[in-house]
Amino acid sequence: MRFPLVPARGVPALVLLLLACGGDTGRWAAFVPPPTPAEHQRGERLFNTYCLSCHGRAGKGDGLGPPMLDTLFHAPTVPDSMFLVAVRNGAKQKYYNFGAMPPLNRVSDVEVEAIRGYVRWVQGEGEAWARTRGGAPQ
Ligand code: HEC
16 A cells, blocks of 8 residues: 555655746756856855845846846846946846845845856856757747
């Protein structure tokens, strides 16, 4: 009588596994960035404090907003200057379906610049990773 129980047990185990992975099935789910270089660690901490809840860990988009690793967030669609504009004024929904980004006035100009440096670095790592998986990143 033990055998019929096995599939039934397998299902909750799978659910737990998915939960442990954040349930993220997005295209960046398997991307693990290399250790953050010292020069971007402050930017990463600030990103994690102010941006991760929406843009996801390492910009993977496993939060309430879009993945910053997508090439839409690279220049030229999102030039460097747009980081400060987005943080000061918020951003309209344009390319995704998460609604608008609200202004985040607690983040200083200098902090935005550190965040931008980190995001550009992790975008480069994401792009390199996507290429090794057989194709240009989207
Ligand atoms: C409450 C959720 C939320 C938070 C927090 C958030 N964002 Fe956004 N962000 C969004 C959404 C939603 C968009 C719009 C995406 C779209 O549809 O194009 C966006 C867009 C952007 C854009 C593109 C702007 C444009 O005009 O195309 C930049 C740059 C950006 N965010 C940077 C940041 C940075 C840096 C932080 C942290 C300091 C941050 N965001 C925090 C939700 C958020």
